[in-house]
Every structure is written in C-alpha cells, then in structure tokens.
Amino acid sequence: MDNYDHTDTRILNELQRDAGQSLEALGEAVGLSRNATWRRVKALEEAGIITARVALVNPVKVGQGLMVFMQVRTHSHDPDWQAKFNRATRIIPGILSVYRMTGDLDYLIRARVRDVAGYDALYQQLIHQVPIADVAASFVMEEIKDSTALPL
Incomplete structure (x- = not known):
C-alpha cells in the first residue's frame, strides 16, 4: 500500500481517537460496511501504517505521576x-x-x-x-x- 485515500485517513483518525471501537462503529463513522472496514484496517496493518493498537493508561492512577x-x-x-x-x-x-x-x-x-x-x-x-x-x-x-x- 503505497498511498492511502481519504477513507483510509478517516479510519486512521477514528482509530487514533478510539482503537477499541467495534468494526461496526468504525464502519458507521467512515461510511463503510463492517467487512469493507475490516479489509481496509487489515491492509493498513499489513502495510505497516498501523503498527499497534493499545490502551492508554492514566500514569497518576498507576503510581507513575x-x-x-x-x-x-x-x-x-x-x-x-x-x-x-x-x-x-x-x-x-x-x-x-x-x-x-x-x-x-x-x-x-x-x-x-x-x-x-x-x-x-x-x-x-x-x-x-x-x-x-x-x-x-x-x-x-x-x-x-x-x-x-x-x-x-
């Protein structure tokens, strides 16, 4: 995947905001079906554009303030x-x-x-x-x- 399009950009922005959302919610946010969304996310992962999906932890709450x-x-x-x-x-x-x-x-x-x-x-x-x-x-x-x- 050399280039990504506007829909991929919208997917990336949505995932940066909340990587834990369901494929259904993500697809709804970007105007794609669940399967089309899954294919695009998979392609972004395989291209190395998406490198990980993580949870952000509040450092103060875990004693690393x-x-x-x-x-x-x-x-x-x-x-x-x-x-x-x-x-x-x-x-x-x-x-x-x-x-x-x-x-x-x-x-x-x-x-x-x-x-x-x-x-x-x-x-x-x-x-x-x-x-x-x-x-x-x-x-x-x-x-x-x-x-x-x-x-x-």
Missing part, C-alpha cells in the same frame, strides 16, 4: 557503546522514549516514575549499565498537551 526528560551526553560514539546504551534503555522500566539527537546533547530520554526517588533509581540503573559523560534532568510540572495522535 512524574514525567522526566533526561538530556544525556556521552564521550563515546562507538558502535559497542551505542548497542549497550540501546539495550539498557530498552530494558529499564519507566523509560518510555529514547531519541538520538543533533546539537549539544546526544540523547533525550522521556521517562515516567513515581517520584524523585523513583527517578534516582532509574538514573542509577542507567549509569550502572553504561558509562555516560553527563545527565541533566528536567521534571514536568504541568502537562499542557500530550497526544499520541498524528495529524493526518
């Missing part, structure tokens, strides 16, 4: 260090996103923890698994917008 952004700088850019860092950040609970960056910092990590002590535990896990030159943390005081929906 503090979001932290960690700015990581390293002295090493060799493939072994990078593989070790990638492996460490994938297995440490609480790390949600890791980005390799341009500019002054090397990596940006977005994590969720219970509190500052939870952040310290996460930080300790990370530095024990891979040497890091510098880590600076910024704690989120207010989430103004946090969306998973892409503008289509």
Whole structure:
C-alpha cells in the first residue's frame, strides 16, 4: 500500500481517537460496511501504517505521576557503546522514549516514575549499565498537551 485515500485517513483518525471501537462503529463513522472496514484496517496493518493498537493508561492512577526528560551526553560514539546504551534503555522500566539527537546533547530520554526517588533509581540503573559523560534532568510540572495522535 503505497498511498492511502481519504477513507483510509478517516479510519486512521477514528482509530487514533478510539482503537477499541467495534468494526461496526468504525464502519458507521467512515461510511463503510463492517467487512469493507475490516479489509481496509487489515491492509493498513499489513502495510505497516498501523503498527499497534493499545490502551492508554492514566500514569497518576498507576503510581507513575512524574514525567522526566533526561538530556544525556556521552564521550563515546562507538558502535559497542551505542548497542549497550540501546539495550539498557530498552530494558529499564519507566523509560518510555529514547531519541538520538543533533546539537549539544546526544540523547533525550522521556521517562515516567513515581517520584524523585523513583527517578534516582532509574538514573542509577542507567549509569550502572553504561558509562555516560553527563545527565541533566528536567521534571514536568504541568502537562499542557500530550497526544499520541498524528495529524493526518
């Protein structure tokens, strides 16, 4: 599937809003039968456009109310260090996103923890698994917008 059409875009927007809705409800929202909707969703999945269908969990209700952004700088850019860092950040609970960056910092990590002590535990896990030159943390005081929906 190289291109998707207006109906596919409507399906994607609906699924980004509520991936748990029934095929009947989704079809009704986009003007297709249940079977036609199922075929389109299947094609979007097979094309890799839809990569997962998940439930969003309220972090405060599950004791992960503090979001932290960690700015990581390293002295090493060799493939072994990078593989070790990638492996460490994938297995440490609480790390949600890791980005390799341009500019002054090397990596940006977005994590969720219970509190500052939870952040310290996460930080300790990370530095024990891979040497890091510098880590600076910024704690989120207010989430103004946090969306998973892409503008289509």
